[in-house]
Amino acid sequence: MGRASARPLTRREKVERKEKALLSAARALFLERGYDGVRTADLAKRVQISEGSIYSYFKNKSELMQGVVVDFWREIAEGAHAAIAAGDPPMEQLHDLAVYHLATVIDNFDFLDLTFSLRRAGEDIIVSRDDVRTYTSVFDEIMNRAIDRGDLASGTVIWLVRDTFYGTLEYSARTILGRSTKSSTDMNLVVDNLLEQIRRMYGANAQSQVNSQSPNEAITQRLERIAETFEVTIEQFKRQNS
Amino acid sequence: MGRASARPLTRREKVERKEKALLSAARALFLERGYDGVRTADLAKRVQISEGSIYSYFKNKSELMQGVVVDFWREIAEGAHAAIAAGDPPMEQLHDLAVYHLATVIDNFDFLDLTFSLRRAGEDIIVSRDDVRTYTSVFDEIMNRAIDRGDLASGTVIWLVRDTFYGTLEYSARTILGRSTKSSTDMNLVVDNLLEQIRRMYGANAQSQVNSQSPNEAITQRLERIAETFEVTIEQFKRQNS
DNA sequence: CAATAAAAATGAGTTATACTCAATTTTTGG
């Protein structure tokens, strides 16, 4: 407030304020009733605007939903940054990030599920990869620091670790939610396990990593590829001969 | 046509045949145009029935979609069973399952995406957990055998490993698909990495032996297994071609 | 085979709802 309170809001500010109100109400409604359960008429009534106005803010219902989702991701990205203590060693930050992510996914599971409603119309949409990337970049930064410091092996392939990290946490969230009691013991178990796994697999003092390509490892991989080639070929022959 | 030649189908058989045709056409259409992109009228026309008839087979559009999804999961569950060689040691089977799952997820990503769109909040639906469970039970069986045999530590918590397994594979599928070229090198990398991770984390002698087991030994073992596969297959061919 | 009942199929009509647009109100700058 203060002095500026006298100044009338600019047109732009008014529009933005209304857009925010709309997004906020939409988020609550979508969460409560699901995408299809929300009638644009109801939404309009709740925000005290006309139905038609919605369409001067968003092209259509699914773009509105998209706006809601983008906001959500922005928020949890901020949360992720806040969750890790700046001075901590990377592996501790990774731990904190894991705890934050697991908790967030569990707490917002209904909402994340909703996210998928967006993928229904074949065409447009899809939660912008950029928003997700902003989020996962927190992880990448920590990893890079860990590698620079020598906590993790220099040959570590970050995207492999990233997929394990987020993949494991999200699947575990589902499992934990599926139980009657979502115990924090389970959550700790998941996180500790995941971190230990990463340490054993990529820790600087863990020997012979798959990606560090000791000669024997390279040979093994080559062997696997050869085997696969033959196996596939044999399959083809089988099909042809039957 | 011919009275005697073909036994006339029973009513039940006819209905089932039509239901199958409907499901099959629906699957193709949903995949091609997305859930919202499919008009029940079009679908009816393609299957050569009236629009109303659809609703004597399925309560509504989303139940039809659900039927399609259930069918799909049943198919890939069969595929998973078929993908693992019965006599192989558990860790080999786990490897094969991983390869199968990753390939399946990548090949059917559009469809799986559609699957998730079913999770509309509010009312009914949701892909029956049972169908997914039938699928993941393949994994559980392998794990149990691995633990029984002593390949994995007896204290291994299966659900933790399961979540890492499927979580990692599905996230990696996304990453791999996101690239312009979905290389099989990447796929092998993901699978090998995942398996190695499980071995290091849960291998019966993980602590002591991970780093001490001679790589050459492992390679030799693998080589033996490959040789056996070929010998068996070649025997089969000989028998078939004589 | 005809008569009859049961089952299945039909498609015109109903309903629900996202979205449009001509008309109206509000805001802004001169």
Add this chain to the structure above:
DNA sequence: CCAAAAATTGAGTATAACTCATTTTTATTG
């Protein structure tokens, strides 16, 4: 205060899922 631009309105339209009275097909029985 005026006029142009911007924003808002809500009645009306379009679309597509779904219903249901009627018709057609199939099985059954004497």
